[in-house]
Amino acid sequence: MAAPTVPESKQLQYISQQAADSRVNVEFETEDGMTLNIGxxxxxxxxxxxxxxxxxxEQVISCEPVPGYMHRGYExxxxxxxxxxxxxxxxxIDWLGSFANEVPFILAAEKLMEIEAPPRARYIRTILFELSRMANIVLFLGDLGAQLGGVTAVFYAFRDREFVLNQxxxxxxxxxxxxxxxxxxxKDDLPKGWIAETKKCMTRVHDFCDELEDLLIGNEIFQARTRGIGVIPANVGLSYGLSGANIRGSGVDWDIRRDHCPPGLVYDKADWKVCTHPDGDSFSRSWVRLQEVRESAKIxxxxxxxxxxxxxxxKVPRIIKVPEGEAYVATENPLGQMGYYVISKGDLVPFRVKIRSASxxxxxxxxxxxxxxxxPDVITILASLYFILGDIDR
Amino acid sequence: MNQLSSADTEAPPADQQAEAPRDERREALISLFSAEIGDAVVGTHIRAGDDLWIRITREAWLETARFAQQRLRMDFFDFLSGIDWRPSPYGRDMDSQEDIVVHGTEPKEPPAMATGYAGGDTRFQVFARVFSTASHEGVTLKADLPDDDLSIDSWVPVYAGANWHERECHEMYGFTFNGHPYPVNLYLPGDFEGFPLRKDFPLLARRVKPWPGIVDVEPMPGSDDDEGAEGGDS
Amino acid sequence: MMLGDTIFDVYWFQTVIKVLVVALLIPTTALILGIVFLFKVMSWMQSRLGPQEAGPKGLLQLLADGAKFLQKEDLTPMSADVRVFRMAPIVVLMSTFLLFVIIPASPNLVVENLPNGVFFAFAVSSLSVIGVLMAGWASANKYALLGGIRAAGQLIAYELPMVLAVVGVVIQAGTLSMNGIVVAQAGFHIGPIPVPYIVTQFPMFLVFLAATQAELTQAPFDMPVAESELVAGYQVEYSGFRFLFFFMAEFATAFAFAAIAATLFLGGYYVPGLDINSGIYWVLGPIVLFTKIMLVSFLIFWFRFTYPRFREDQLQRFAWKWLIPISLVWISVTALFKVWVA
Incomplete structure (x- = not known):
């Protein structure tokens, strides 16, 4: 005997009824709160x-990030x-400041091979490193506005980042x-006229910083939203391995560029300062980043x-075989400390690369x-901690 | 107090020793570690003026972290991960020319296992790096894990940031971290089988498609550089 | 002749005309002009390229946006409460269009000159809360629910400062009728200079603008739709023309409130120096009113593009600690002056 047939519309209705019940009635009203998937x-x-x-x-009881949707297995x-x-x-890895990702790995390989780049290459490397920092953090400042509801900042950021990217x-x-x-x-030398163009670009970056300080960082609502939100004390931040502007925003006066810059970058040739902020909240992290762009333009x-x-x-051999050894080189990347722990067995390929990414x-x-x-504060905190997903998932 | 030399099970290669100047600061650090955890320090390596490696027994893993953080002010947790020292069974460079699956060649004898700085006795090692933001000195700590018991104490009680690193290490190498508060996979799906970063975990992309990179060493057209010629045959 | 007189006097015919005016004329003319203007403002303020580049002088951006929405599929989530879900945008839009009923564009060019027009305006504007709540609940989405509840809390909280802000004007004019308020403003002088009520009611004008901003759920009060937190709040599950309804309602409500502000504080269609009973207002009135509306909505959009978003508790604090005390103080001042002058 054939089973009684249920029309498809009935089935769909039943399914949707079940789904509606389970979502609205069960999850909204569980005893330990409602689960909200952000992302x-x-x-x-x-x-x-x-x-x-x-x-x-709207209060957060617990919060658990789940990365891995973009894990590409770089290691x-x-x-x-x-x-x-x-x-x-x-x-x-960090696709907004790409050049900065290459540098620590190359420096680690250079350290193992015991070769040094010529002075001109070191200067240009440092300049490009800082340009990618600007391209990255300018977008952060705009995005911070977008996350807090001031969409205008993000348009300005995209507009002005383009000048840096052009360079x-x-x-x-x-x-x-x-x-x-x-x-x-x-790979190559600088193109003709580039230095003058870049100097012009740096004044635009300074202008952008001033504009954004007026529009966003100095805004009363922005300050009300960020001050005292997401306070990270210095010792907690360090034990979590926070680095870069996140830890300088907690008052730790430590910058790899100044304190123990790896050879191959020439930060000691420029006069600049490391900005810190004692509060450790979302505002201080944002403020430190803004100052970093200015300092970066100065460098x-x-x-x-x-x-x-x-x-x-x-002069390097055409086929690069890196001698046996281990080296760890970290640099102060836009997002924080980025390091590569390279283990070589004297082959064409690395034996093991541990990528220590900041995010x-x-x-x-x-x-x-x-x-x-x-x-809303979760969003503020996420925005002010500033992560790039490729930098988490690698 | 132990003598410095007694803790040094593996002397650095002779040529390095000859040219490398002594690094008093890092030697002093080693003696501090030796004074605190004694025989648990089983190997050290110094790259003068640059970096320090200390290998300890896995029983002293958590204790050393606590000592480093609280006494040596190594407050910054840098990273924690694992190493599989076994040479890859799929050919030296995993290149397609030596591919045992696609080309059906006999599996060759893997080269002998060799460990890196500060030595090692087992296939798997856990290594971690901590750093002092005050003195700007860091140390890379290593610990051997015996093959039959891949477990070690968790660092989470000392360095809270070790949480995610240990979860990643757990799923990628299969190590167990005793006392970890939430030992579930971080990146991989919960039912993933195998441990991707172990050397015997095949990279399937290389199994089905030859590696194009190996032929990339031919001299570029118009290149005046002959240095690549000797390697351009592969 | 008899026929003509009759048909223009018949109640149903007048109703049809009025419905056409409310439902077609206002959206097609005022909205299009206004949105194009505001798109231009927006694009210059935010350096957006669309409204500057699309079509001649970027005028076709609106068309492109509209066509985009109409092309999209009308999706209904599987677990949504279908009827309520579909009804919600219409309720919101209806509340908006009802607001246009009482706005006088000249002494006689008004859909319905209600004697208690101000009261009516606030009554119908609160209807949109119901639409928003319906959308938030019926979407069966947690973001939508959070957005809907935020919206309800916010819209109800800001009714109060908004009503209080108008009370000053009502006391000064002595009437609730919109047209009556315009006429009263036409006769208002400080010394020999005729001035609109914004001069005497300036704090109230600011309170009204802030409350309007909150009623419109626009930045800095856009928590109910906050893209970066709740994705789009109660609108998250809507697509196609139902989303377009919300979009239109947003702009149209901005218009309606700008029109109310223009009428209450800026003298509506009245131009100082021209006799209020002059026939020229049949033509001049709508133009003058439209200009004033644009002026006010320019302010509204200027705030929108400048400020980041408040948090929900900060919003409530702002309403209760600043807007309501300010308006209460100014009501007392206005009442004292009224009694003293009288």
Missing amino acids: PQHPATHGTLRIITRLDG KLTEVRTYPQVTTLINR IEAVTGGRFHPNFDRIGGL VDQLLDSVPSGPVMA FNNVSIVPWVTRGVFV
Whole structure:
């Protein structure tokens, strides 16, 4: 005997009824609060980070980030690529400041090979490093506005970042993924007239900072939204491995560029200062980043005046075999400390590369810092901690 | 107090020792570690003026972290991860020419296992780096894990940031961190099988498609550089 | 002749004309002009390219946006409460269009000159809360629910300062009729200079603008739709022309409130120096009113593009600690002056 047939419309109705019941009645009214999935598709997550929050009303009871939607397995992939090929991959880690990703890896390889880039290459490397920092943090400042509801800032940021990207593109040929740094130097020299253009660009960056300070950082509502929100004490931040502006926003006066800059970058040739802020809240982190862009523009401005002449590439063998050894090189990247722990067995390819990316540590503090805040503050905290998803997931 | 030399099980290579000047600051750090945890320090390595490696027993792992953070003011937690020292069974560079699956060649004898700085006795090591933001000195700590018991104490009680690093290490290498508050996968799906960063975990993309990179070393057309010629045959 | 007189006097015919005016004329003319103007303002303020580049002088951006919405599929979430979900945008839009009923564009060019027009305006504007709540609940989405509840809390909280802000004008004019208020303003002088009520009621004008901003759920009070937090709040599940309804309602309500502000504080269609009973207001009135509306909505959009977003508790604090005390003080001042002058 045939089973009684149920029309499809009935089935759909039943399913939708079940779904509605389970979602509206059960999850909204569980005893330990409502579960709200922020992400993986959400404007505040800069990609595909998922944050599971348990809410009581709008107050956060607990909050657990779930990364991994973009995990590309770079640590495994680097084991099957020659050293020059690795830079192509690691460009994609923090995609807003790509050139800065290449530098620490190249420096680690140079350290193992015991070669040094010529002075001109070191200067240009530092300049490009700072340009990518500007391109990155300018967008952060705009995005911070967008996360807090002031959409205007993001348009200004995209407009003015383009000037910086143009300069990077003029040298490297790539706006986002330059793949320009080489073991022993750089791929090419600067194009003609670039230094003067970049100097003009730096005044635009200064103008942007002033504009944004008026529009956003100095705004009363912005300050009301960020001051005292997401306070991270220095010792907690350090034990979570927070770095860069996040930890300087907590009053720790530590900058790799100034304190123990790896050879191969020439930050000691410029006169600049490290900005810190004692409060440790979202405002101080944002403020420190804004000052960093200014300092960064100052560094570039000074280095442009004193770029030495000479070759941009040291004498390196055509086939790069890195001698046996281990090296860890970290630099002060736009998002914080980024380091590569390279283990070589004397082969064409690295034996093991541990990528220490800044956002991974920066975001791991989110469960600690979001306890008891409101949903809008979660967004503020995420925006002010500033992560790039590629930098978490690698 | 132990002598410095007694803690040094693996002397640095002779040529390095000859040219490298002594690094008093890092030697003093090693003696501090030795004074605190004694025989648990089983190997050290110094790159003068730059970096320091200390290998400790896994029983002293948590104690050392506590000592480093609270006594040596190494407050900044940098990273924690694992190393699989076994050479890859899929050919030296995983290149397609030596691919045992696609080309059906016999699996070759893997080269002998060699460990890195500060030595090592086992296939797996946990290594972590902590750093002092005051004195700007860092130390890379390593600990051997025996093959039959891949477990070690969790650092979360000392360095809260070790949480995610240990979760990643757990899923990528299969290590167990005793006392970890939330030992679930961080990146991989919960039912993922295998440990991707172990050397015997095949990278399937390389199994089905030859590695294009290996032929990339031919001299560029018009290149005046002959240095690449000797390696351009592969 | 008899026929003509009759048909223009018949009640249903007048009703049809009025419905056409409310439902077609206002959206097509005022909205399009206004949105184009505001798009231009927006694009210059935010350096957006669309309204500067699309079509001749960027005038076709609105068309492109409208066509985009109409092309999209009308989606209804599987677990939504379908009827309520579909009804919600219409309720919101209806509340908006009812606001246009009482706005006089000249002494006689008004859909319905209600004697208690101000009262009516606030009554119908609160209807949109119901639409928003319906949308928030019926979407069966947590973001929508949070947005809907935020909106309800916010709209109800800001009714009060808004009503209080108008009380000053009503006391000064001595009438609740919109047209009556315009006429009263036409006769208002400080010394020999005829001035609109904004001069005497300036704090109230600011309170009204702030409350309007909150009623419109626009930045800095856009928590109910906050893109970066709640994605789009109660609108999150809407697509196609139903989303367009919300979009239109947003602009149209901005218009309606700008019109009310223009009428109450800026003298509506009246131009100082021209006799209020002059026939020229049949033509001049709508133009003058439209200009004043644009002026006020320019202010509204200027705030919108400048300020970041408040948090929900900060919003309530702002209403209760600043807007309501200010308006209460100014009501007392106005009442004292009224009694003293009388």
